[in-house]
Amino acid sequence: MKEKDIKIIEKEMKLANEGLPEMERDLFADDRPSRIEPLNKYLEQFLNWARARSLWILAYGTGCGAIELRPLMTARFDAFRYGIAGRPTPRQANVFIIGGYASLKTIKRIVRSYEQMQGPKYVIALGSCTINGGMYYDSYNTINRIDYYIPVDIYVTGCMPRPESLIAGFNGLKKKIQAGQCDGMNKYADNFDWYKANQKQIIKDWNMPDYNW
Amino acid sequence: MDIFIKIIYAAISILVATLYGLILIGIVHKIYARVHRRIGPPVWQPILDIIQTHGRKVATSHGIMFFLGPVFRMAGGMGTYLFMPVIFGSVVFSNYSMAGDLLLVMYFIFFGQLGMALGAGEGGHPYSPLGIARGLSQMSTFELPFSLAVISIAIQYQTLNITTIVAAQQGGMLNWTLFTNPLAVIAAMISLLGMNMHSPFSLVLAPQEIPIGPPIEMNGSFLGILQTNRALFASAKLVLFMNLFFGGATNLPIMMLKTFSIYMFSVFIGAAFPRFRPEQSFRFFLRIPTLIGILSVIVIAYL
Amino acid sequence: MINKLLIIIGIIGMLLILLPILVNFQSPTNLSALAEEYVRGSVNDLKSPNVVTSVVVTYRGLDTLGEVTVLFLATLGVGFLLENKKNKSTQRTVSENIRTTSSFLVSLIMVLGIYIFTHGHLSPGGGFQGGVVIASGFLLLILSDLDFKISHAILRFVESISGLVYVLIGLIGLVLTIGFLNPAILPLGKYGDLFSAGAIPLIYSLIGLKVGSELTNIIATMGSDRSSESVVKEER
């Protein structure tokens, strides 16, 4: 292809951000997320080792499961001993805990927060509601399957799951990370259009940029 | 040739100080955990965290100043460290202390802070300037007792040269400024609380008000550099205090022991007290510590 | 109240300031040197028996010129202020007796006036006094004869011409370099004569004319101005 054509395609690849008011479109980045391959196998292994031991949770209680995070972090269960720490901003966190059911209102924030996390990033879905809607399976206002909207790495079942099971979930996540199997970021980038379509289908008043950098 | 050796020495010095600083932070986590009756993370957890942050595959940058902010910060930390002698009599750890005196060190502290403030400012997040505003304000207030203490010891030792000040404190514990000029040390130690930004003076990070403040937009390697600097800078400040008030150090273990003890002072106070509101903090520094500082100057200069 | 008090304080203060003069007043026993000079000079240099006249017209002639000017200015001012206010309405009547007597008296008064100013250098009196007398004659006419109309133009003419001539006479002295207003431009004549003392009688006559016409002018202007009353009536 000619250079000119590439440029045109790149331009077409840009996101439209149609949900935003005209005036604000310039103020948001319009790049698509893209797949990122590891540079070097051994380096990646070393990094995965470290990543598994330094899990920074995004402190955003999306559902009722968030109540379980308090005992998890405090003296009784002390998750910090595993290197699991809370972070107040998605920019710095790498683990997103979906704390139970996600209402239509919450899903929008979940998507935005997830997209603002810097990869590699992992998602732990907590409780039955995230798997199939749980007790809210027929609610008009909750979504049933969270992995239609963002890629999930680990499900922790139960209603509610106890902190112990959460720790077990973390351990599972760690194993997956160390094995290099947690690639939610690339999965999301690869299937971006599908995820976006799902999200836009359920979120009617889409007033965010198409990808929240 | 000399200059290259100097650079290598400086690199070694910085590496040691950084590692030491990271371990120090790990120990602090451990201590906090023990105070909370937890087990706490391993002491090397900060190192893991730094590797993890540097291992991020993507990063978002808000612009050139955002990019350079952490660099400024790191340069400030490194410079502050490099401009003072760490271990009295050691060639490796004397750093570039010949470039200037105490005033240089005191002002180079600002270099990183200013750069970071600019970088965070370009991030565009409102919490950044809020945190910076608090930080700068608080800094201005704790600088007052600290500068009084510095002036006091400058009068005491008739010099502003750190190496000379350390040299004057050699030859027994009672020669330390801590004992020869206790008022200045009290003033300086209180301002150290503010400098270290542990509660009750943790206005900048203030997790419940402006979650982590200035670096809120920092991510990936930016954050990694900031974390590294935090360790280096912490040890630099401790070394400064050690040199000025606690007789300096003649070898590495003593330096570690002394700096650790100084650090524990602020850590324990931080573990025990809740956070001040900004104006409470400012007023605090402008009252008792300032008075003590003035007293120390008066005692040394005129009595 | 405070105002009254302040007035009294002021007046008493004035009194206190002036009192030392009264207390220390001693009637002089001799003329001052200057006065002696005048008395001698009046006889010797000017040949004028009336020393006051000599002083007024000659030695301090400039004062007199100024004085005439002041009067002239007053006339002007009066005219200036009361101009364009010609209101002839009058309800007053004058009895026949008064009219007849006054027309008889006026001629005598005029003659007296002329006498006074022409003999200013010989006897008490002079231009001012004569002028005033003449003006009083006109006043009598104005009061008694309602139809009497004096021409302002003539008055002004007399006034101007006499003033001008007065200055010119003075000027002659200056031109002759014997001094401004020096009466010696005319022969001094014999002591005690009517036509003596140089130009003094002439100057005094001019002054008399001027003062007479000026005062008459003032009186006439003021007299013709009754508009104020009518305005008041309208306002009420």
Place this chain on the structure above:
Amino acid sequence: MVNPLYLIIISLMAGFVLPLLDRVNRKLSLATFIGVLLANTVITGFWMHGFIQADLGTLSFSTAGFTAPLSINFQLGILEAFVLLAINLIGLLTGIYLLKKFNESPLAGMILFIMVVMGANGLILTRDLFNAFVFMEILSISTIAIITLKRTNESLSSGFKYMLASGIASIFFLLGVVFIYFFSGSLNLDFININFTDYRLIAVYMVAIALLIELKMFPVNGWALDVYESTDAGVATIISVINSTAIAFMFYKIMPLLPSNFLYIFGIIGALTYLMSNLMGLKQENARRLLGYSSIGQMGLLLASIIFTAGLEPVLRIMIVGGFFLNHLIAKTGLFWISGLIKKEKLKDWRVIRSNKSLMIMFGIFIFALSGFPPFAGFWAKWEFVKSLLAGQNILIIALILLGSLFEVIYMFRWFIQTVKGEYKEDELSIMPSGKVILTTLLGTLGFGLGILIMKNYYGFNFLFTLPILSLLFIYLIDFLPAKIKGIMSLGGLAYYGYYLYTLVQFENPIQILFGVIFLVGSGVNLISTLNRSEISKGFYGLLMMMIFSFGSLLIARSYLEFFLSWELMTIASFLLILRGKNAQKASLMYMIFSIAGAYLMMVGFGFAPELIGSSALITGLTYVQLPLISIILLALGFMIKSGVLGVHVWLPEAHAEAEADVSSFISAILLKAGIWGFLLVAISVVWNAPQFDVYYWMGWLGVFTALVGAFLASFQEDAKRLLAYSSMSQVGYIIAAISMLSHLGWVSAFYLSLNHMMFKSALFIAIAGVYYRTHTRNMYEMGGLIKKMPLSFISVLISIIAVSGVPPLSGFGSKWLMYSSFIERGWYLQAAVLFFASAVSFLYLYRLIHTIFLGQAKYEHKDVKEAPVWFIIPQYIFIGAIMVLSTFPNLLIKPLSAMASQYFNSNIVIDGYNVYSSYGHWNGNLIMLVTMGVFIVPLFFLILFIGKITKVKQFNIVYAAERPESPQTTHVAHNMYAHYRKALGGWGKPRIWDFWHGSAEWAHTMGDFFRRIYSGNGQTYLLHIILFFVVVFFLGV
């Protein structure tokens, strides 16, 4: 020569003949009228010429063929000739001015006018007391009559009040004259040879009081105000100028009769009149009445000057009294004429004057002249007067006069500013007859020329000192050219001037070169930023060059007067430059008031100073004289006002903020340095001739707190320029404190900081000017995120603020290092701590400046903002380049500065290679720079290596509690950024100094309002004043 009697004769003849001529033709009488006035002027002109050509002594002209004691005589000396010429000239001009009016009104007007002039002439010429009485009566009666030229209720009633007052006065005068005759036996002033002691005193006292009443002294002047307000403008002129002058001259003539204690009291009354009438003028809103207050005040000043210059040599005395007289004469005549042209009562309605440019300029000239600015006569007179008063130890009089003068300046300039800045509507326009405008212009030019004449001929000033004025005039002539051409010409002129000073004048002292760099090179670079002006910018370059050349003159001034002259010229130019700002009314007024107050302090200070020896530059000359303490304090205060030190800084932020964008940098970076320069000069004289009391210790404290308070105030500003202004105040505080140390290191740091401050503050102000040029706002919270639009400006601001803050490795650290070293070395420990605090606080405002403008969230409306114009960028980068070079090689600067300071102190810094050693520490600027670069590059490479894939996100891509930001306005933290600090400061954060000055202003106005209540408008009350005045003054004197 013509006998002066003709002055009287011609007028009288004309007066008598006019009624006849008028019957013939009005034109004829008008011609006669002008002819008489012209003849008077010509006669007196010839006399004046004659007296200048040859020393004729005093000539006596007697009347009636008899010599003096017998007859009345006139005396004509140079003094009389001078006064006569002046009043006859004004009479002629005013006559022309009133010609149209006279044509329409009755003839009496003309005659009365002639008589006024004649009366005045007679009063001046005559030596006979009673004759004086007659002329005084002529004068007052004709004046009163002519008041009614404008026939209104007001003019009539005021005329009546005048009559009552002058009636009483004439009674006093007459009685006095008669008593004088009674006691002394003579009426002629030359022949009265007794002392009027004890009870005889009353005689001369009465005469004097009568004259004081006629001179309209406070408080017996209520009627005069009414007259000024109600009568026609031309008539007011003759009352204010001709009438008053003649009577003042009469007072001068009877002065030898008065006992000295009474003279002193009368002098005080004069000064008090000046003070009180100006104080009362503050509250006045009616233009004509204001002029009345001013006239009365000037008469008071004239009286005081006549009395207090009695012992001086005649030439000097003429200089002073004549100066005041001419100044008043021309300025007041002009102002009254303009008031007649404007036909507006209220001060603020005078803005219609803007429709006529030349009239506006004349208005300015008259106001400046009246306020005693150079080159007008009043300036020289005031200077010499204060000096002579000081020699006579009359401090009270100086205080009264200068305070009064200050009040006069306040209301005059308030009026001026209101007028030239006020917006007028088209329908308010009044058509101004061009003839009268030309006449007024003629008068203004006359005043200007006279001032220049005094300057050239009496003082013989060097060409260089007239250069500011000449440049103004020259550029005014070519003002039609486009701004760029004028700018380039100015730059060329400035370059040649600098070259000329450097090569031909040859500075005696290297410190002059340093300040030459600050003043001239700094101005030159700053001038580049003005090239951005695309419009014609009328008047701008003239004023700018005037200011810059005055800086130059300040450098090379050799005497106090040269210095003060340049200082005042600088004040004029800078005031007008500030006034050019859009909303600069209040700012420029404050600037003017404070400048004037400072100038007066300086004037008195210079007056106390001993004479300089030799004719070397002030910086050398002052080394050899020992200034008395009072002089040091006053001079230092005066200079500190100009530098905006704590307590008198209130003008500074306003002036900086409201001046035009490219002017602010001149004010901050260079004008403030003029104050520093003066302060330094005083300090130089103190170094070797230290006074008993260590006043500089306290000035050091003042400087230190200026630095602190300035920094705090800067932190709390919303306006970028105001912030920078307070920052300048803070920096000036450092410099003042450093100079006050009077130590080698202290001075080195002061020099270093002065130069540095010039560079970084220029860069900052020009950068902000660029931002303002693009965004049209100075409120920082309305900006934000401009780094992406204006990266070059950002970089220059960044470098500058690093330099300001003193963070290594830039040059700012050098100044900080020198400063603290010197403070500790000098033993000023607590001061050093306060400075430390101040410099920490300075981070607050610096961060605020750069963050709220360049960082954070950009606003929608600044979407299309571009980089600042190239003319703003060039000077910034010249300064930035200089800063960088000096940062890397600090010894380039330190070495010469150290040499400069070591002229006065033993050098105690050692420079070894790049190392600078003080007795306390050391500093190696070069190594610091290298290390800093090293430690900067290492993490930079590290970051580039490890960062991974960078996505450049945009403004709104921030984490925002899982939402998206609402708008840039709500997301940008800028407004009231340090609210918490303000809260923490509590009561200390309140603007107490501001409140103090506001309170003072309020108080002065209240006092003015209180005192003017005595002018109840009731003629009888005025009479009461006269009687009480008579009584009280008498008992005071006795």
Place this chain on the structure above:
Amino acid sequence: MIETLILGFILLLIGLYAMLSQKNIIKIILGFSIADTGVHIIIVSLGYLKGRRAPILDSAVDIANSVKEVVDPIPSALVLTAIVIGLATTALMLVFAAELHKRKASFSIDDYKELKW
């Protein structure tokens, strides 16, 4: 002659008092006239020498010894001028009063303070 001098002073003070205390403009003018007259009397009485004649050197006076026989002529001359000037002033005052009255129909001085402060 002390008696006339005292009379003059009394008249002067009465005149001044009238000027200060009377509200009626005409009365104020009268006060002025009285004071003025007082002044004239003072002038004349200052020039009076006891037992001497008027300075008119007619047959009744010994011309050779005139300086010993006549009173001081100067005050007489002065008073002549002063009287005329007083007259002029009074006339002008009266015209002003009339003109004022025409406009406001009031002779009270309190009514004419449009201008103040």
